[in-house]
Amino acid sequence: MVIVVVELLLIGVVGLLCWFVATSVVTALRAGSPAAPHLPARERADVAAAIAQARWLPGHDEVDGRTRILVRRTYIGLDGHPVVLEARVLEEFPAKDPAWEARFTEGMAQARFRCTYLNAEESR
Numbered sequence: 001m002v003i004v005v006v007e008l009l010l011i012g013v014v015g016l017l018c019w020f021v022a023t024s025v026v027t028a029l030r031a032g033s034p035a036a037p038h039l040p041a042r043e044r045a046d047v048a049a050a051i052a053q054a055r056w057l058p059g060h061d062e063v064d065g066r067t068r069i070l071v072r073r074t075y076i077g078l079d080g081h082p083v084v085l086e087a088r089v090l091e092e093f094p095a096k097d098p099a100w101e102a103r104f105t106e107g108m109a110q111a112r113f114r115c116t117y118l119n120a121e122e123s124r
Contacts, residue, residue, distance in 0.1 A: 043078060050076055051085070055073070055074065055115075055119055056071050056072070056073050056118040056119050056122075057071070057072055057074055057115060058114075059071070060107075065096070066095060067094070067103075067104060069108060071111050071114050072084050072085075073086040090111055090114065
């Protein structure tokens with residue numbers, strides 16, 4: 001008799017625990033994902049203002065043994081780090097190219113010119 005009562009209590013506790021977990025999960029899902037919280041209105045306005053002031057900047061990187069010259073449209077995020085809105089590759093060449101330095105210098109000059117042009121167009 002005592003064993004039956006203990007088993008029933010154990011089943012009841014497990015059932016309540018399952019119910020509590022299920023309702024917590026459903027409530028969390030309805031509230032929105034904690035991985036992507038909504039910003040308060042003031043921070044949303046700050047981000048919108050920063051995006052409106054986004055500028056094109058020249059850049060370069062190396063991917064799979066190839067040097068890429070590119071322009072990036074960036075703004076400064078709320079954390080103070082740059083955020084890339086758009087990136088365009090202008091030129092790509094092997095990183096071990098014997099004429100790498102000349103191609104890099106010419107490519108970066110073209111990227112700086114392109115950024116000047118794009119920023120002037122967007123400021124109108």
